[in-house]
Amino acid sequence: MAARRSRIPATKYPVEQFTLDNGLRVVLTPDRSAPVIGVAVVYDVGIRSEPEGRTGFAHLFEHLMFQGSENLEKLAHFRHVQGAGGTFNGSTHLDYTDYFETLPSNALERALFLEADRMRGPRLTEENLRNQVDVVKEEIRVNVLNRPYGGFPWLTLPPVMFDTFPNAHDGYGSFDDLESATVADAADFFRRYYASGNAVLAVSGDIDVAEATELVNRHFGDVPSRPAPQRPDFTEPDLSAERRTSYTDALAPLPAVAGAWRVPDPVTDFAGYLPYVVLAEVLTDGDASRLVERLVQRDRMVTTLGGYLGFMGDPFDVRDPTALLLQAHLPPGGDVDKVLRTIDEELDRLATDGLTDGELARTQARMATHLLRDTDAVLGRALRMAVLEQQRGEPGLLNELPRLVGEVTDEQVRAAAATLRPERRAAIEVIPGGAR
Amino acid sequence: MTGTVAAAPRTLPPLGPTRKLKVPKQAERTLRNGLTVIAVRRPAVPLVELRLWVPFGRVHLARGAMLSQTMLSGTGSMTSVQIAAELQKVGGGLSAGVDPDRLMVSGAGLVTGLDRMLELLAEVLTGASYPSDEVANERDRLVDRIQVAQSQPAHLAREALLKRIYGRHPYATQTPEPGQIRAVRPAALRALHAERVHPTGAQLVLVGDVQPEKALDAAERALGGWSGAGRTAELPATPPLEPGPLLLVDRPGSVQSSLRIALPAVSRTDPDHAPLQLANLIFGGYFSSRWVENIREDKGYTYGPHSVIEHSVAGSVLVAAAEVATEVTGPALLETTYELGRLASLPPKPEELEQARQYALGTLQLGMSTQAGLAALTSAYAGNGLRLDFLAEYAARLAKASVDDVAQAAARYLAPARAAMVVLGDAERVAPGLAALTTVHTESPA
Numbered sequence: 006m007a008a009r010r011s012r013i014p015a016t017k018y019p020v021e022q023f024t025l026d027n028g029l030r031v032v033l034t035p036d037r038s039a040p041v042i043g044v045a046v047v048y049d050v051g052i053r054s055e056p057e058g059r060t061g062f063a064h065l066f067e068h069l070m071f072q073g074s075e076n077l078e079k080l081a082h083f084r085h086v087q088g089a090g091g092t093f094n095g096s097t098h099l100d101y102t103d104y105f106e107t108l109p110s111n112a113l114e115r116a117l118f119l120e121a122d123r124m125r126g127p128r129l130t131e132e133n134l135r136n137q138v139d140v141v142k143e144e145i146r147v148n149v150l151n152r153p154y155g156g157f158p159w160l161t162l163p164p165v166m167f168d169t170f171p172n173a174h175d176g177y178g179s180f181d182d183l184e185s186a187t188v189a190d191a192a193d194f195f196r197r198y199y200a201s202g203n204a205v206l207a208v209s210g211d212i213d214v215a216e217a218t219e220l221v222n223r224h225f226g227d228v229p230s231r232p233a234p235q236r237p238d239f240t241e242p243d244l245s246a247e248r249r250t251s252y253t254d255a256l257a258p259l260p261a262v263a264g265a266w267r268v269p270d271p272v273t274d275f276a277g278y279l280p281y282v283v284l285a286e287v288l289t290d291g292d293a294s295r296l297v298e299r300l301v302q303r304d305r306m307v308t309t310l311g312g313y314l315g316f317m318g319d320p321f322d323v324r325d326p327t328a329l330l331l332q333a334h335l336p337p338g339g340d341v342d343k344v345l346r347t348i349d350e351e352l353d354r355l356a357t358d359g360l361t362d363g364e365l366a367r368t369q370a371r372m373a374t375h376l377l378r379d380t381d382a383v384l385g386r387a388l389r390m391a392v393l394e395q396q397r398g399e400p401g402l403l404n405e406l407p408r409l410v411g412e413v414t415d416e417q418v419r420a421a422a423a424t425l426r427p428e429r430r431a432a433i434e435v436i437p438g439g440a441r
Numbered sequence: 442m443t444g445t446v447a448a449a450p451r452t453l454p455p456l457g458p459t460r461k462l463k464v465p466k467q468a469e470r471t472l473r474n475g476l477t478v479i480a481v482r483r484p485a486v487p488l489v490e491l492r493l494w495v496p497f498g499r500v501h502l503a504r505g506a507m508l509s510q511t512m513l514s515g516t517g518s519m520t521s522v523q524i525a526a527e528l529q530k531v532g533g534g535l536s537a538g539v540d541p542d543r544l545m546v547s548g549a550g551l552v553t554g555l556d557r558m559l560e561l562l563a564e565v566l567t568g569a570s571y572p573s574d575e576v577a578n579e580r581d582r583l584v585d586r587i588q589v590a591q592s593q594p595a596h597l598a599r600e601a602l603l604k605r606i607y608g609r610h611p612y613a614t615q616t617p618e619p620g621q622i623r624a625v626r627p628a629a630l631r632a633l634h635a636e637r638v639h640p641t642g643a644q645l646v647l648v649g650d651v652q653p654e655k656a657l658d659a660a661e662r663a664l665g666g667w668s669g670a671g672r673t674a675e676l677p678a679t680p681p682l683e684p685g686p687l688l689l690v691d692r693p694g695s696v697q698s699s700l701r702i703a704l705p706a707v708s709r710t711d712p713d714h715a716p717l718q719l720a721n722l723i724f725g726g727y728f729s730s731r732w733v734e735n736i737r738e739d740k741g742y743t744y745g746p747h748s749v750i751e752h753s754v755a756g757s758v759l760v761a762a763a764e765v766a767t768e769v770t771g772p773a774l775l776e777t778t779y780e781l782g783r784l785a786s787l788p789p790k791p792e793e794l795e796q797a798r799q800y801a802l803g804t805l806q807l808g809m810s811t812q813a814g815l816a817a818l819t820s821a822y823a824g825n826g827l828r829l830d831f832l833a834e835y836a837a838r839l840a841k842a843s844v845d846d847v848a849q850a851a852a853r854y855l856a857p858a859r860a861a862m863v864v865l866g867d868a869e870r871v872a873p874g875l876a877a878l879t880t881v882h883t884e885s886p887a
Contacts, residue, residue: 011531011551014487038485039810040460076451080734087729088796089456090803109803111457118454139741139766143697147744147764151697153592211460255694258588291534292513292525302521305578308585336585367529374532374550377486381811 011370013411016377018386020401021214022394025222027230028202029124032390032400033217034209036383042210043384044116045105046124047391050198051098052176053239056190061141061178064097065186066194068137070104071095073128082119089115097176098317100324101392107384110211114220117208121224124201129191138183145177153256157435158263158332159316165250166265166431171239172326200231207391207400210383241326243267244429251434259308262341263332264348264432266425268314270325272396279409280417281329282320285312286368287360287418288331288351293367295351300333306344307333321406322392329425341434349427356423360415373407462805462836464829465815468653472661474668475641480656481648481819481829483812488532489555489649489656490816493546493562494824496642497539498754499611499674503621504633507576509537509544510583511630512638514575516568521575524561533558535565541612541676542754543824544638549813552650559663566638566667571630584619591616594692594764598699598865601690601884602760606703606861610679612753639671640664644823648816679756681705682861686880687774691868698770698866699762702777705854706750706757709827715838716850717759721750722797723789723847724780724855725761729796731780732761742766742773754825759854767867771874774864778857778878785856788848801839805832 021033055062073079086093091108104123106116149155160175167173206225208217244267269277288296289312300307312331314320333344380386380403390400467481497505513535514521528534531554537546546565550558590596600616607613645664647656682705707713718726725732725748736742746763765773789797808814809832819829864875868883875881 011553014551014553016486036485038483039806040463041807041810076453080729080738084729084796085453087727087800090799090806092804092807093728107807109460109806111459112803113457114454115456118451122451136738136741140737140744143742143764143766144744146697146766151594151695151764153589256592258592259585291529293522293529298522301582302575302578305581308582334585334589336581337588363526363530367526370532370551370554371529371534374488374534377488378549378813381486381488381813383810 011366013369013373013407014377015408016380016404018404020390022400023218025201025225027226027228028200028232029225029228030205030394031221032205032207032394033212033214034207034386034390035212035214036209037211040110040211041107041383042110042113042116042208042212043105043107043382043387044120045103045207045384045387045391046120047101047103047205047207047388047395048199049100049203049233049236049395050102051100053099053171054198057170058182059186059190060174060182061176062182062186062190062194063102064177065137065141065183066191067095067097067102068141069129069133069191070123070127072133072137074123075125076122077119079128079133082123085115085119091116098319098322099176101322101395103388103391105384105388107382113208113212113217114224117220117224120206121228124199124204124225124228127195129188129195131188134186134188134191138186141183142180149177153254153258154261154435157254157261158330158433161252162263162265162330162431162433163316165248165433166244166328167241167326169239169241171237172241197234200233201225201228202231203233205391205395207387207394209387209390239326244431247428248431249434251436253436253438255438257435257437259337259437260335260339260341261333261435262335262344262432263330264345264430265328265330266429267326268329271320271327272324280413280421282314283365283368283372283410283413284418284421285314285329286372287364288312290368290371295355296331296348299351300344300347304347306339306347307335309334321389322396324396345432352422352425356419359419365415365418369411369413372410376407376410462833464832465809466653467829468657469828470657470661472640472665474665476643476645476664476667477823478645478647478657478660479819479823480651480653481646481815482651482653483648483815484650485812487552487650488549488812489552489647489651490812491548491558491562492646492816492820494644494820495544495638496542496673497544497637498542498676500539500633500637502614503617503625504629505539505544506583506617507580507622507625508630508633509539510579511571511576512537512569513565514579515570515572516564517570518568519564524565527561528558530554531557535562541615555647555651555656556659556663559659563663563667566664569634571627571634573627576627576630580622580625584622587616587619587622594695594697594699594865597690597692598701598863601688601865602701602703602863605688605863606682606758608680610755611676612679612755635669636671639669640667641670642673644820646816646820646823648819649812676755679753679758682758682859684859684861686882687862687864687875689868689872689875689881689883690863690865691883691885692865693867693869695865695867696767697764698767698864698871699764700770700773700777701863702761703861704759704761704859706759708757709752709825709831709835713850713853715835716842716846717854718750718801719794719797719839719842719847720784720851720855721748721759722800723793724748724784727797727800731784732777735780736763736765736773736776740776742769752825767870770864770866770871771877774875774878781855781857781860784851786852788844791844794844794847798839798842802836805836
């Protein structure tokens with residue numbers, strides 16, 4: 006079939022940026038096509054920054070940020086956002102923690118007030134801490150302990166690939182560490198990391214830039230100034246020999262495996278990193294992708310297969326060190342070694358023979374759809390721009406991503422595939438203990 | 442950090458004026474073959490969303506599931522890889538799924554590829570060939586996936602609840618057993634496709650950067666030739682909910698219990714719907730609800746309790762769900778029935794109602810603000826015989842529901858005496874606590 010190339014479209018979201026005297030960076034991106042807004046505040050602190058002996062603390066602290074603040078009682082934040090017709094949440098990542106709401110646009114000032122209030126100071130009380138430790142334990146039970154494949158591979162693979170505490174520890178945390186966390190720990194964590202100079206505010210959607218600027222100044226202008234802490238170096242050397250481990254999951258009915266290889270620095274070497282983002286899709290996006298076609302359809306070695314960048318599937322909001330991951334569930338009695346060998350074989354074939362006619366172009370077209378779809382929601386746009394500003398000082402990169410993905414060449418994808426050697430791979434196998 | 446800043450208290454800024462709900466531009470056409478096409482314009486990104494709803498009630502469970510897994514596996518002239526590659530070329534993708542009401546084909550792609558996506562959809566609808574090799578492969582994969590699902594507590598609790606509330610109705614069992622899947626042959630899929638995958642009564646929704654009339658033309662060009670008379674099947678109305686003993690399903694070693702409570706509900710067009718929706722929000726339908734504030738934010742029993750009204754073609758039901766720590770299973774049920782009973786017997790506070798009302802109205806705006814959200818909403822409405830203009834009517838009903846209306850709806854639908862309850866958990870550890878509150882009937886999992 007001839008390779009008819011789809012034109013890769015771009016977005017033109019306008020971007021206004023400024024920095025307040027207290028160091029808070031602000032990104033505004035107006036779009037008046039629907040009467041809704043997205044508001045995101047992103048702090049430059051994540052799982053990698055939590056202290057030793059305090060696993061899970063960054064995430065626990067995220068919960069505490071919802072438990073009342075200077076002028077707001079416990080529960081008030083939820084009620085004020087939802088009582089304005091909006092929804093909210095927060096999430097903790099390896100390199101950042103975000104807080105966000107999406108609302109009808111008449112609630113803009115309210116949302117800014119709520120975020121500014123907790124940036125000045127959350128109410129860190131013993132009672133709230135104990136309550137949220139209980140809630141977080143239930144969250145871990147739901148997502149990890151009471152379900153098959155819980156935490157696979159995002160919690161189970163990093164300790165195989167990495168050696169230092171920041172990169173290797175369990176970001177959800179141990180119950181022991183969570184239970185022994187104190188209010189003083191929380192106050193300290195807030196002072197250190199939740200500084201105005203360590204945060205980015207992004208507002209997207211149905212806003213007037215001048216009015217929004219005025220409101221941002223009004224509510225955030227007097228947040229006390231504190232500089233961003235020095236970010237430690239989390240670098241680790243690449244693997245020089247294959248690492249492999251396994252564990253039995255008492256609840257899992259079928260075997261599973263995940264493998265990962267380190268990739269170039271996503272921030273300082275974006276051009277070197279992008280081909281890996283494309284490669285993951287060439288390998289695993291849909292029935293026409295290389296590994297699905299081979300492993301799922303032809304050889305029937307696996308039941309499901311996925312590939313992505315970043316342990317949390319976050320190619321454009323993670324810093325170095327990170328990885329390209331492939332994960333698969335196998336049929337009963339499936340052979341994990343054979344799956345890994347076949348992946349190696351396909352990577353070799355790609356590195357040696359290159360891509361087929363049109364293979365890259367069609368993958369890029371579909372990646373463009375995914376990128377555009379993710380940012381169609383005002384909140385998706387605000388969150389993505391906030392992190393791009395925080396990690397790169399470049400929120401407008403969002404508009405460029407479909408085009409940049411489209412410019413990756415056959416040769417670059419082929420060269421990326423050539424680096425995914427078995428001796429650089431970390432892999433983890435789930436042994437089913439739950440077959441009935 | 443209390444006390445670090447000694448400023449005067451700040452007050453919450455008021456909300457600005459509300460912007461009225463504006464239903465986007467749309468067009469509709471029923472083709473000669475019986476397919477209804479609805480196109481909605483939302484040009485925010487250069488994409489188009491596609492949803493095809495084919496009525497699929499009373500279809501053999503295993504064959505229906507297998508049909509959705511293999512429909513895109515090949516046609517007379519294309520292999521599954523070719524179909525996927527051709528879709529990819531225009532940034533598109535299609536997938537199919539079933540539930541007891543419908544077969545749904547969904548996709549999205551670059552708007553420049555709309556014609557091509559529709560052509561490929563037509564190719565599959567009129568020419569799906571169910572090749573033996575692919576069917577055999579997908580059969581094995583589906584069996585594996587069902588096995589994984591059956592190890593998930595949320596899935597097991599759902600299965601037990603459906604059986605408990607629907608009895609002999611077709612909604613009672615929605616996941617086939619592996620043995621039934623293994624028995625499905627390609628010939629049966631071809632026969633099912635011929636019999637039930639036809640345009641009569643089906644709805645195609647297209648939402649995105651399109652001129653609605655032009656999108657209808659494109660759909661007519663591509664799908665006008667999809668024909669084939671076939672059978673349709675009406676689902677019987679769902680049976681009334683029967684309260685009774687709590688059904689405890691044993692899952693030895695569980696560190697949490699899955700609590701499920703079903704209560705009666707009404708369809709979207711029923712006059713009680715809007716007040717019931719508000720009563721549900723006040724009880725447990727959003728984060729700022731009594732149930733969440735009680736069992737999560739006060740007592741720390743659970744992470745994400747929620748309740749929701751589920752609408753199916755043959756009936757509606759309210760389902761409350763929470764995963765709670767094993768050791769507090771009894772107390773969590775106590776607080777749950779307490780909150781239901783309190784709302785059923787005492788009117789909500791006016792400010793509580795206003796908060797829920799604003800949430801309901803605001804999330805309508807949010808739901809319509811993306812192409813994917815609009816497509817999901819338009820398709821769900823169309824499948825139940827409604828159109829987008831119902832949104833405005835629904836918003837008006839939400840706006841005028843009074844405290845009395847909501848109190849009456851709560852008394853009518855949320856009373857704990859009307860509930861059907863299921864708990865999945867470690868029976869040995871949780872049965873005594875539950876038995877202190879209600880009659881318990883214990884079952885081992887199927």
